[in-house]
Amino acid sequence: MATEGQAEYESVLCVKPEVSVYRIPPRASNRAIRAADWKLDAPDWTGRMRVTARGKLASIKLEDKITGELFAQAPVDEYPGTTVETVSDSSRYFVLRIQDDNGRSAFIGIGFGDRGDAFDFNVALQDHFKWVKQEDEFKKQAQTPDTTPKLDLGFKEGQTITLNIGQSKKKDRSRPQSSGGFGLLPPPPGGKLAPPPSKSSTHNTHPSAGGSDTGCLLDLDASNSNSAAPSDDTTTASSDLWGDFDSVSPK
Structure with a gap:
């Protein structure tokens, strides 16, 4: 990422060549959203999706397939969150809160024709905000002073240490000898x-x-x-x- 004082570069997290957009009815209650309530066989718009990131902020951009003209975008500051929501009856459809340059927002439905595309879209957002969380934790650790007591292994003044190396714990037991210097052999058995x-x-x-x-x-x-x-x-x-x-x- 760019350093402070420099412009942050935009990185591309995911690109999908085709996505369908649906107008969804207003929410009547807090019940779960169902994609079956949309007109899935008649999408209101189809185009390309690009998921980008600039710093910690991610953006979902819906663009024309040929010209690349921006149709709508949804800034994402957290995931999961209110900007991107899943539906209760399918893993291929999501609800986006799009926003224009004047700050006005609206909710639309999007869907992918392949489950693999929906999976890639989901993982791209998860990985980005996992990285954001780790960055926040590193900054907190850097700003928090380390109050853990340090272990002092140095010698104090006048302190010594004794090492016992190579000392045997066994006593030296020698064979007793006679006064003449020759040991007396015991008699053989039966002798x-x-x-x-x-x-x-x-x-x-x-x-x-x-x-x-x-x-x-x-x-x-x-x-x-x-x-x-x-x-x-x-x-x-x-x-x-x-x-x-x-x-x-x-x-």
């Missing part, structure tokens, strides 16, 4: 601790000779745990208690 070898065992040597104790402390073979023990008194005595091993003195 038993073997008794320490006695002093008289053939597998032990005197400490002074530099020998080492090669006896096993763990019996890893669970299948041998149920074997019968020998009846030798020396073997029986060595499997009683660990204290006997400590109490034996070298000969």
Whole structure:
């Protein structure tokens, strides 16, 4: 649209090559208007229709098909409204309030031979005044000051923020170790601790000779745990208690 101080240009919203015009009787009451009350088979005038817009104001112009001479026009400042009204018994006929240059007005009936033409005429007016309504809302929003409180996300003086990045919530649980630095393995299922070898065992040597104790402390073979023990008194005595091993003195 043209800016303030400049002439507004006229735009064409819809053109229909043929429309019929009818003289309609005066309204006797507020009852609905019926096109069947008109002389539909004998229109009073036929010609071309152009729907134009200049700014917010629309105009319906009835013109001669050949010369383009203006027959009548109807200024439209709102739709739906009193300038353009529908009838109760058909979607192809409307009532227009035409107006001349002297401000005199009269009501006439118009009709389209095709329903598609009537639909286009109706939609052209609807779209124009929908745009007018949106323009009015934009102007109101521009003129109304924004009183909505603003959200201040800036830091105040002396305000700090702490970020915890990469901290694990799990505690560090380490495997307990023996005093010698080696962890003790648990015995296998069904396993038993073997008794320490006695002093008289053939597998032990005197400490002074530099020998080492090669006896096993763990019996890893669970299948041998149920074997019968020998009846030798020396073997029986060595499997009683660990204290006997400590109490034996070298000969």
